[in-house]
Amino acid sequence: MSAHPPQAQTGPSAGAGESLQGAPTANRLPLTIPALLERKRSGQPLVMVTCYDYPSARIVQEANVDLALVGDSAAMTVLGYDSTVPVTVEELLMLVKAVRRGLRTPLLLADLPFGSYEASDQLAVLTAQRFVKEGGADAVKLEGGGPIADRARAIAHTGIPVVGHVGLTPQTATALGGFKAQGRTADQALAVVEDAIALQQAGCCCIVFEAVPAAVTALARDQLEVPVIGIGAGPADGQVLVWHDILGLYEWGSPRFVKRYAQLRAPMLEAVQRYAAEVRAGEFPSSDYTYSIDPEQLEQLSVRLRREG
Ligand code: KIV
Numbered sequence: 001m002s003a004h005p006p007q008a009q010t011g012p013s014a015g016a017g018e019s020l021q022g023a024p025t026a027n028r029l030p031l032t033i034p035a036l037l038e039r040k041r042s043g044q045p046l047v048m049v050t051c052y053d054y055p056s057a058r059i060v061q062e063a064n065v066d067l068a069l070v071g072d073s074a075a076m077t078v079l080g081y082d083s084t085v086p087v088t089v090e091e092l093l094m095l096v097k098a099v100r101r102g103l104r105t106p107l108l109l110a111d112l113p114f115g116s117y118e119a120s121d122q123l124a125v126l127t128a129q130r131f132v133k134e135g136g137a138d139a140v141k142l143e144g145g146g147p148i149a150d151r152a153r154a155i156a157h158t159g160i161p162v163v164g165h166v167g168l169t170p171q172t173a174t175a176l177g178g179f180k181a182q183g184r185t186a187d188q189a190l191a192v193v194e195d196a197i198a199l200q201q202a203g204c205c206c207i208v209f210e211a212v213p214a215a216v217t218a219l220a221r222d223q224l225e226v227p228v229i230g231i232g233a234g235p236a237d238g239q240v241l242v243w244h245d246i247l248g249l250y251e252w253g254s255p256r257f258v259k260r261y262a263q264l265r266a267p268m269l270e271a272v273q274r275y276a277a278e279v280r281a282g283e284f285p286s287s288d289y290t291y292s293i294d295p296e297q298l299e300q301l302s303v304r305l306r307r308e309g
Contacts (some may be wrong), residue, residue, distance in 0.1 A: 145195020
């Protein structure tokens, strides 16, 4: 890629007929919240993927994905923390802004990080507004049920679309007994479904179900009018997977619900190793990769340098 790529058309200012640098998106319209609800009614599955930077946003745009989530999973996948808990609003905001620059038609969702919304409705609204106003997000996502439904309601009342997240909620995984499937007893499953219904009543426009038995998701899906987006939750109104998992960017294993659609770590490693080897061997840069200067100009330069000592 050139160091100075041409500017992409991004964000709400890009018209429906404009495309991102030749990507075949010209006639696609940005997905709206009413269209999201209509997709559940029509039975056409929604595709969501996490996305954390400008180059991946451009791929998400071109691949005709419906929703891009700047998940707080960025804490682990991009920033190297060992859980999602430490990531800050400022850290996620920077990623949301980068993704916004590369997206036009998918809905851009931003996760509200741990500690940035739970304490009060006012805190939740102020944080959500930052993600929309500064980051350019179309909607925000928060984790959990119970009192979190009140935070969702407060945000939705300000006109910001909100997405819920139930089942395995990584921000509070310690309280749930670790990163493990939820809703595997009737009591637990009922709690998951009740949380989802409360989030819908609070105004959430869709709800992520994570690591929940497929049969529980199926029952919940029938009860809910808003789309259920599954991750490790079986068939739903849509699916979400983490970018690094889909592409095989890490050497370590993924949860059982992850399907890897590529194994990109090995070719990336090999490319960097070949580059390093060629630099060390003096093979790169060869003349193909260097600028030339007119020999006369070069001679003049040598004379002047000699003269100036
Ligand atoms: O943070 C994240 O990536 C998520 C998805 C796994 C749904 O919340």
